[in-house]
Amino acid sequence: MLRIIPIVTTVLLLALPAFAQQDIWQYEWPNTDFSKKSVSFNEIMSGGPPRDGIPAVNDPTMISVNKETRLGEREPVMTVELAGQVPRAYPIRYLMFHEIANDMIGDTPVAVTFCPLCNSGITFDRRIKGKTLTFGVSGKLRNSDMVMFDRETESWWQQFLGKGIVGEMTGVKLKKLPSWMESWAEFKARNPDGLVMDQPDARRPYGTNPYTGYDSGTPFLYRGENPPHGIGPLERVVVIGNRAWPLSRFANVAEITEKGVTISWVKGQASALDKRSIAKSRDVGSIRVRDVNSGKDVIHDVAFAFAFHAFHPKGEWMLGE
Numbered sequence: 001m002l003r004i005i006p007i008v009t010t011v012l013l014l015a016l017p018a019f020a021q022q023d024i025w026q027y028e029w030p031n032t033d034f035s036k037k038s039v040s041f042n043e044i045m046s047g048g049p050p051r052d053g054i055p056a057v058n059d060p061t062m063i064s065v066n067k068e069t070r071l072g073e074r075e076p077v078m079t080v081e082l083a084g085q086v087p088r089a090y091p092i093r094y095l096m097f098h099e100i101a102n103d104m105i106g107d108t109p110v111a112v113t114f115c116p117l118c119n120s121g122i123t124f125d126r127r128i129k130g131k132t133l134t135f136g137v138s139g140k141l142r143n144s145d146m147v148m149f150d151r152e153t154e155s156w157w158q159q160f161l162g163k164g165i166v167g168e169m170t171g172v173k174l175k176k177l178p179s180w181m182e183s184w185a186e187f188k189a190r191n192p193d194g195l196v197m198d199q200p201d202a203r204r205p206y207g208t209n210p211y212t213g214y215d216s217g218t219p220f221l222y223r224g225e226n227p228p229h230g231i232g233p234l235e236r237v238v239v240i241g242n243r244a245w246p247l248s249r250f251a252n253v254a255e256i257t258e259k260g261v262t263i264s265w266v267k268g269q270a271s272a273l274d275k276r277s278i279a280k281s282r283d284v285g286s287i288r289v290r291d292v293n294s295g296k297d298v299i300h301d302v303a304f305a306f307a308f309h310a311f312h313p314k315g316e317w318m319l320g321e
Helices: 007-015 018-028 091-096 184-190 304-311
Strands: 044-047 062-064 075-079 088-091 100-103 106-117 118-125 133-141 143-149 156-158 161-167 173-179 179-182 195-197 236-240 245-246 257-258 261-266 286-291 300-306
Touching: 007 133, 007 236, 075 091, 075 106, 075 118, 075 184, 088 091, 088 100, 088 184, 091 100, 091 106, 106 143, 118 179, 118 300, 143 304, 179 184, 179 286, 236 286, 236 304, 245 304, 300 304
Parallel strands: 088 195
Antiparallel strands: 044 133, 062 195, 075 088, 075 179, 100 106, 106 118, 118 173, 133 143, 143 156, 156 161, 236 245, 236 300, 257 261, 261 286
16 A cells, blocks of 8 residues: 555645544554654644555565575665674565565564655664564654554654654664665675565565656655755755765765765666666665774665755755865
8 A cells, every 4th residue: 555645635634633633543543652742743644554554574584695586686675784694685676565674683673664755764673672662654654754653562653763753662762773775786796695585475566666756756745844955855865863965966976985984876776766667767876884994884874855854954964065
């Protein structure tokens, strides 16, 4: 089920006052503590699907790289390489329709997440306060970004920030783990003995983009300000903490070293949000970020500029001026 709903329904939902929405939510979410929140309920809206209408994948089946035959060479995957563990790739063609994969890598429970509307791919450690959480898709959006929920406390979490915004876990932050988006060709060339998430047992048109032309259009259900400095709302930016580097800076260079990190760009990764066929979409390239001193991978995201501005309104734009 996709985040596409009739315009009339959307208008009716947005017209409801906050207290009316809360009454509806309490019926759908009887175990969520709505007395605890860090954001206004007016900022949260329905994205169309109900709770679990976009079903997260739990314990995804992994197969060896040499057994994967469905993926195109340029198709994007989320890569997770934890110390001492076999590297894993989570194809965006699957996360497009599921948005969250709850997995276990060695002894580490992880949630690999992708919000198509923000192009935001982030991996979290699912352990918090002595609990291991299992995440699902609430069907709600804030600033066009997925609101996740955990099944243990039914608290709501902002995917872009990894932070609890409603319920018992309000104010709690999940630990982010280094991961990045790259092409399937890059992953398998570097990790011939790696693992890749197998196709889920669900009836979905995997390999297609249900939001055709989205990354050259306008953000869905976004009511906030556009980014400053003439940066387009759907321009991709490298997000590291509260700083953002526009990908346009890599038009003539392949590497930028600033603020203690080296950001490198290589061609070869298809946009997941361009044409109907992901494999045939335009090349947006792949980003890797490493610490200047240690050479270790740095936690980052490659997201749309409007999302960075919405969640980091005082953030620093790295324009290279």
